[in-house]
Amino acid sequence: xxxxxxxxxxxxxxxxxxxxxxxxxxxxxxxxxxxxxxxxxxxxxxxxxxxxxxxxxxxxxxxxxxxxxxxxxxxxxxxxxxxxxxxxxxxxxxxxxxxxxxxxxxxxxxxxxxxxxxxxxxxxxxxxxxxxxxxxxxxxxxxxxxxxx
Numbered sequence: 001x002x003x004x005x006x007x008x009x010x011x012x013x014x015x016x017x018x019x020x021x022x023x024x025x026x027x028x029x030x031x032x033x034x035x036x037x038x039x040x041x042x043x044x045x046x047x048x049x050x051x052x053x054x055x056x057x058x059x060x061x062x063x064x065x066x067x068x069x070x071x072x073x074x075x076x077x078x079x080x081x082x083x084x085x086x087x088x089x090x091x092x093x094x095x096x097x098x099x100x101x102x103x104x105x106x107x108x109x110x111x112x113x114x115x116x117x118x119x120x121x122x123x124x125x126x127x128x129x130x131x132x133x134x135x136x137x138x139x140x141x142x143x144x145x146x147x148x149x
Contacts (some may be wrong), residue, residue: 004124009065023059027130027142030063030094037063042138044100051081054129056094071100076113078120085126093121095131104141106133106148114143 020071024030030044042048053061063085067074073102074097085093095117097110110133118128131143144149 022060027145031132031140034096034134038134043098046070047097047100049074049076049097052094053088053090056091058092061090092127092129094129096134098134102135104133104135104139111148114149
């Protein structure tokens with residue numbers, strides 16, 4: 001009996017609708033795009049963590065939801081995050097999550113996670129351009145604009 005070997009197969013197709021191909025020039029561009037595409041029925045109910053995948057020209061390749069949690073938090077698995085980044089051949093990412101409470105202040109956990117992802121991204125030569133907190137009324141907080149990233 002032969003040993004069965006599993007083969008890993010990677011495939012990727014860019015099938016992003018035209019509006020996604022916007023170039024991100026500032027945090028406001030990203031926040032507006034993300035808010036427009038966030039599910040308004042759940043933004044006040046639970047936290048979700050997403051990544052915006054970017055090409056070398058900062059054009060959006062797609063948005064991937066990594067996790068969905070409870071009212072006060074959600075878990076992020078860095079292995080899944082970087083599997084998605086590498087599989088899509090993205091060179092830049094924007095991290096984002098929502099605060100159902102409407103509070104535009106990053107927690108220590110938010111800051112620590114951002115630092116951890118940023119350090120890991122350097123190993124893959126991927127730039128973390130920002131981490132945005134989106135709240136139900138459409139306001140946002142940018143880690144980059146506030147000197148945290």
